[in-house]
Amino acid sequence: xxxxxxERAVSGLAGYLAEVEDRLADVVRAHPGLVASxxxxxxxxxxxxxxxxxxxLSSSPDxxxxxxxxxxxxxxxxxxxxxxxxxxxxxxxxxxAAAWTAHGAAPAKAAGDHLFAAAFATLASxxxxxxxxxxxxxxxxxxxxxxxxxxxxxDSSIAVDAYLERCALKTGSLFAVACVLGGGSATFGRLxxxxxxxxxxxxxxxGETVETGKIPGTDLRDGTPTLPLLLASREDDVVRRALEGGxxxxxxxxxxxxxxxxxxxxxxxxxxxxxxxxxxGTVPREDLEAVADAVVHRNR
Amino acid sequence: xxxxxxERAVSGLAGYLAEVEDRLADVVRAHPGLVASxxxxxxxxxxxxxxxxxxxLSSSPDxxxxxxxxxxxxxxxxxxxxxxxxxxxxxxxxxxAAAWTAHGAAPAKAAGDHLFAAAFATLASxxxxxxxxxxxxxxxxxxxxxxxxxxxxxDSSIAVDAYLERCALKTGSLFAVACVLGGGSATFGRLxxxxxxxxxxxxxxxGETVETGKIPGTDLRDGTPTLPLLLASREDDVVRRALEGGxxxxxxxxxxxxxxxxxxxxxxxxxxxxxxxxxxGTVPREDLEAVADAVVHRNR
Numbered sequence: 045x046x047x048x049x050x051e052r053a054v055s056g057l058a059g060y061l062a063e064v065e066d067r068l069a070d071v072v073r074a075h076p077g078l079v080a081s082x083x084x085x086x087x088x089x090x091x092x093x094x095x096x097x098x099x100x101l102s103s104s105p106d107x108x109x110x111x112x113x114x115x116x117x118x119x120x121x122x123x124x125x126x127x128x129x130x131x132x133x134x135x136x137x138x139x140x141a142a143a144w145t146a147h148g149a150a151p152a153k154a155a156g157d158h159l160f161a162a163a164f165a166t167l168a169s170x171x172x173x174x175x176x177x178x179x180x181x182x183x184x185x186x187x188x189x190x191x192x193x194x195x196x197x198x199d200s201s202i203a204v205d206a207y208l209e210r211c212a213l214k215t216g217s218l219f220a221v222a223c224v225l226g227g228g229s230a231t232f233g234r235l236x237x238x239x240x241x242x243x244x245x246x247x248x249x250x251g252e253t254v255e256t257g258k259i260p261g262t263d264l265r266d267g268t269p270t271l272p273l274l275l276a277s278r279e280d281d282v283v284r285r286a287l288e289g290g291x292x293x294x295x296x297x298x299x300x301x302x303x304x305x306x307x308x309x310x311x312x313x314x315x316x317x318x319x320x321x322x323x324x325g326t327v328p329r330e331d332l333e334a335v336a337d338a339v340v341h342r343n344r
Numbered sequence: 345x346x347x348x349x350x351e352r353a354v355s356g357l358a359g360y361l362a363e364v365e366d367r368l369a370d371v372v373r374a375h376p377g378l379v380a381s382x383x384x385x386x387x388x389x390x391x392x393x394x395x396x397x398x399x400x401l402s403s404s405p406d407x408x409x410x411x412x413x414x415x416x417x418x419x420x421x422x423x424x425x426x427x428x429x430x431x432x433x434x435x436x437x438x439x440x441a442a443a444w445t446a447h448g449a450a451p452a453k454a455a456g457d458h459l460f461a462a463a464f465a466t467l468a469s470x471x472x473x474x475x476x477x478x479x480x481x482x483x484x485x486x487x488x489x490x491x492x493x494x495x496x497x498x499d500s501s502i503a504v505d506a507y508l509e510r511c512a513l514k515t516g517s518l519f520a521v522a523c524v525l526g527g528g529s530a531t532f533g534r535l536x537x538x539x540x541x542x543x544x545x546x547x548x549x550x551g552e553t554v555e556t557g558k559i560p561g562t563d564l565r566d567g568t569p570t571l572p573l574l575l576a577s578r579e580d581d582v583v584r585r586a587l588e589g590g591x592x593x594x595x596x597x598x599x600x601x602x603x604x605x606x607x608x609x610x611x612x613x614x615x616x617x618x619x620x621x622x623x624x625g626t627v628p629r630e631d632l633e634a635v636a637d638a639v640v641h642r643n644r
Binding site: 179 | 448451455457469471476477488493494
């Protein structure tokens with residue numbers, strides 16, 4: 045990568061993300077009222093803005109930064125979080141009250157619908173039909189991933205592959221479309237999304253930090269069979285019974301006593317390496333590789 | 345209208361709706377699994393398919409029938425009903441168990457999201473960016489209408505205009521975009537949508553029939569200030585208190601004893617007449633006028 049391109053990628057990213065943030069705020073503020081209040085809260089809660097970052101880093105250094113594309117993908121992600129918290133009964137999101145706890149289920153549902161529709165409105169006014177179709181397809185996959193998660197509820201016997209398929213649908217699809225809308229590769233995004241989700245699921249077990257904004261052990265309490273919980277269940281009956289709905293006292297400590305966390309991290313690293321390998325011969329590349337490494341080595 | 349055009353409009357409509365129904369089934373079946381099951385149930389529950397009908401009747405007799413457009417609008421409508429029932433805690437929809445009652449809130453939420461995304465996928469593969477933008481804008485309005493309904497919850501003091509604005513957002517926006525996507529007028533659709541919603545709200549009070557699939561009196565129990573309930577509240581304190589959350593026993597009978605139902609019907613007829621007047625000088629027209637009359641004179 046030329047010095048100029050690196051400069052764009054690094055210092056340009058901050059400017060790009062600031063622009064994305066402004067546009068997100070514009071979208072949320074466009075129609076003052078209850079949906080705007082809920083949306084403003086969701087926006088203020090922050091987030092890594094990883095999907096817009098991927099769109100930006102996937103874009104050609106010579107192309108205009110994919111602002112509308114980053115905004116659209118982040119809006120779908122925000123909408124999905126708001127809706128998830130309603131049906132999961134999750135009271136916290138990123139360490140703050142979830143939208144539905146603060147505002148009620150109906151306004152949160154409406155605000156989620158609004159953000160979702162705004163994603164398509166944003167892309168339709170700045171994109172192409174192909175891009176709208178790609179975002180719609182990713183949203184379809186996301187919804188199927190959520191339904192699959194429900195089907196796998198409290199099932200400690202699911203295959204690791206079924207878990208990975210869920211991750212590909214639930215997380216990989218939006219990561220992939222972020223890269224595609226930026227001008228990059230769906231494969232890189234999909235593989236990185238799986239790696240990201242595995243690490244998220246490990247962090248939910250370790251509870252190293254409250255900075256994830258989730259209460260540690262949420263997956264175990266909810267009966268969501270994540271990779272570390274599946275691997276630990278095979279070695280420890282207390283974990284297995286907890287995952288199936290039994291008492292969870294002490295179960296997280298027992299997860300940590302197995303090698304499930306290390307094995308899960310290793311599988312995440314494998315996916316990140318595969319993601320990086322998929323970039324060979326493509327440009328831009330170095331910054332995406334750096335993101336892939338950061339995703340699997342993060343502690344929050 | 346020429347005899348030929350009338351023939352297309354009348355016998356053609358049945359064929360068009362059958363094609364829409366097939367396409368809806370294709371969309372729902374595209375990815376077998378939990379979202380497909382929920383979607384199939386929602387589809388089997390039926391509905392008037394009024395929005396696709398409006399798209400068809402708004403289209404030029406010389407143009408190809410707007411199948412993808414009708415499908416897309418109906419998908420947004422179906423998604424919105426599924427989501428509404430979750431947050432409203434409504435157990436029945438069209439006389440059957442609501443999706444979330446039968447399948448649980450999370451799968452119903454995922455299925456609603458799936459249908460919503462499918463609407464944009466359908467239109468993106470068969471439309472133009474302008475049409476995608478129009479559907480997204482209508483979906484934005486729909487979400488704001490739902491939020492407004494929540495803000496007006498148990499408020500018997502809202503102005504009739506605030507109720508009408510809610511109807512325009514919640515119902516008028518999708519009616520309008522159905523007409524626009526067919527090639528017709530947003531104004532006709534918006535005004536007709538308001539008329540339709542008023543009649544729906546009257547039927548909820550009269551409970552003349554269980555064919556609406558709703559339990560009569562739902563709005564009063566839910567504290568939703570509809571036009572008949574607002575008008576009756578001004579004449580009868582029992583109704584007002586019931587709307588504000590007090591006991592509802594006998595309140596519907598008292599609504600009927602006022603002139604609120606007749607006055608509401610008359611306002612619906614006014615909106616339908618305004619809708620019809622907006623068509624003067626346009627083609628096609630006669631069948632749309634007939635639909636407008638049918639909408640306000642229906643008993644279910």
